Amino acid sequence: MSGHSVYDVIIIGGFGHVGLPLGIVLADVGLKVGLYDIDTSRRAAIEAGRMPFIEHDAEPVLKRVFGRSLHIVNSLSEVNRAEIVLITVGTPVDEYLNPKLRPMLDLAEQLSPHLRPGHCIILRSTVYPGTSHRLKEFFKARDLDIHLAYCPERIVQGYAIRELRKLPQIISGFTDEALRRADGLFRRLGVETVTVTVQEAELAKLFSNAWRYIQFAITNQFYMVATEKGADYERIYQAMTQNYERGQDFPRPGFAAGPCLLKDTLQLTAFCGNHFQLGHAAMMVNEGLPGFLVDHLRNDLKLDLTNLRVGILGMAFKADIDDIRDSLSYKLAKILQFQGAEVSCSDEFVNNPSFVTKEELAVMCPVLIVGVPHSAYRELVVPAETVLVDLWGVVRSRGGRHAE
Numbered sequence: 001m002s003g004h005s006v007y008d009v010i011i012i013g014g015f016g017h018v019g020l021p022l023g024i025v026l027a028d029v030g031l032k033v034g035l036y037d038i039d040t041s042r043r044a045a046i047e048a049g050r051m052p053f054i055e056h057d058a059e060p061v062l063k064r065v066f067g068r069s070l071h072i073v074n075s076l077s078e079v080n081r082a083e084i085v086l087i088t089v090g091t092p093v094d095e096y097l098n099p100k101l102r103p104m105l106d107l108a109e110q111l112s113p114h115l116r117p118g119h120c121i122i123l124r125s126t127v128y129p130g131t132s133h134r135l136k137e138f139f140k141a142r143d144l145d146i147h148l149a150y151c152p153e154r155i156v157q158g159y160a161i162r163e164l165r166k167l168p169q170i171i172s173g174f175t176d177e178a179l180r181r182a183d184g185l186f187r188r189l190g191v192e193t194v195t196v197t198v199q200e201a202e203l204a205k206l207f208s209n210a211w212r213y214i215q216f217a218i219t220n221q222f223y224m225v226a227t228e229k230g231a232d233y234e235r236i237y238q239a240m241t242q243n244y245e246r247g248q249d250f251p252r253p254g255f256a257a258g259p260c261l262l263k264d265t266l267q268l269t270a271f272c273g274n275h276f277q278l279g280h281a282a283m284m285v286n287e288g289l290p291g292f293l294v295d296h297l298r299n300d301l302k303l304d305l306t307n308l309r310v311g312i313l314g315m316a317f318k319a320d321i322d323d324i325r326d327s328l329s330y331k332l333a334k335i336l337q338f339q340g341a342e343v344s345c346s347d348e349f350v351n352n353p354s355f356v357t358k359e360e361l362a363v364m365c366p367v368l369i370v371g372v373p374h375s376a377y378r379e380l381v382v383p384a385e386t387v388l389v390d391l392w393g394v395v396r397s398r399g400g401r402h403a404e
């Protein structure tokens with residue numbers, strides 16, 4: 001650390017799903033880390049050594065480092081006392097599904113008075129291609145001599161503590177000093193680094209997420225084809241993947257949701273001038289799956305949904321976490337309600353007073369749809385007469401009619 005620095009790193013967006021685990025892990029390898037965030041609702045939990053959201057293995061490390069190498073900073077002006085400013089704020093698309101650059105530029109504006117010559121800023125959020133360049137130009141126009149790096153986060157939500165200690169880190173930057181400092185920071189995690197240009201790094205992140213989103217779309221499309229033709233996709237999937245080397249990373253069907261995959265596919269679509277056909281197709285398939293399931297109940301299983309009680313098992317956007325951001329279970333609930341069904345919901349981790357337990361749901365609903373495959377559903381016993389839609393095949397203890 002140089003003379004005027006108290007912190008090795010201050011993380012802007014430090015209470016978020018990316019910023020907090022990263023701060024915890026950096027503090028655990030001995031760096032002095034400050035967390036800054038505008039959302040104070042998570043602050044009390046962090047100060048008490050509790051994770052404000054599910055992040056496996058994080059809490060013991062948080063307890064160990066908080067107040068020692070990990071601190072909360074109250075003001076953006078504190079960045080002046082940090083060697084590196086790391087940005088992990090959210091980068092949502094707007095109501096017309098276009099990328100939003102303004103919040104990032106507003107943040108740069110707020111940061112500017114507190115930056116000093118030679119300061120290093122590492123942008124970690126997933127961004128619309130060219131955002132890093134715009135930031136660089138922004139600082140240059142204000143005569144701020146900043147070393148700007150772009151190093152995208154690639155963890156899978158919920159497992160950051162494990163993954164940050166083993167995933168290779170993509171490093172890019174506009175100056176040699178930015179590269180040197182970003183590389184030095186992430187090497188502290190004991191992982192390999194891969195250096196590319198800033199544009200390559202921005203695209204590598206978006207391509208990775210779009211690729212995963214398209215993979216889910218492929219299996220979801222196959223599920224729909226099989227189901228429409230009266231075939232059992234679970235059995236086909238088994239045949240395709242069992243002990244077949246090239247089928248091992250073929251995903252199961254299910255809701256492809258959450259705050260990243262769709263949003264980043266949309267960013268890439270906007271970047272490609274709306275000619276990213278594979279991305280468009282994937283969005284139609286993945287976003288269409290809840291509606292397909294409802295049509296399947298009505299048209300193939302001949303169920304009259306009016307006043308029928310339908311239960312949704314799992315409202316988080318993926319298994320074994322409590323995050324409901326952009327969860328397709330909510331879209332499914334809306335479509336069912338529109339068709340007249342009475343919808344009840346359950347989740348192992350999401351707190352909502354209107355939700356019931358999985359056991360209650362299984363008893364009260366003649367139709368059950370698994371929204372997300374929480375591990376606890378493996379133990380669930382479903383009555384024999386229940387119509388069960390379970391794309392993941394997670395509910396094992398059932399005598400019910402399977403809807404596939």
Ligand SMILES: NC(=O)c1ccc[n+]([C@@H]2O[C@H](COP(=O)([O-])OP(=O)(O)OC[C@H]3O[C@@H](n4cnc5c(N)ncnc54)[C@H](O)[C@@H]3O)[C@@H](O)[C@H]2O)c1
Nearest residue numbers: 013015016017018037038039088089090091125126153157
């Ligand atoms: N969630 C993931 O697993 C994941 C994985 C890889 C990349 N990403 C990307 O990382 C970024 C952050 O995602 P996230 O899931 O952590 O979002 P998040 O909403 O959980 O966290 C973002 C945090 O930034 C804070 N914030 C917003 N504006 C701020 C400002 N001006 N000053 C200070 N704090 C501010 C918010 O209050 C919030 O706590 C996004 O670009 C996302 O696409 C997320």
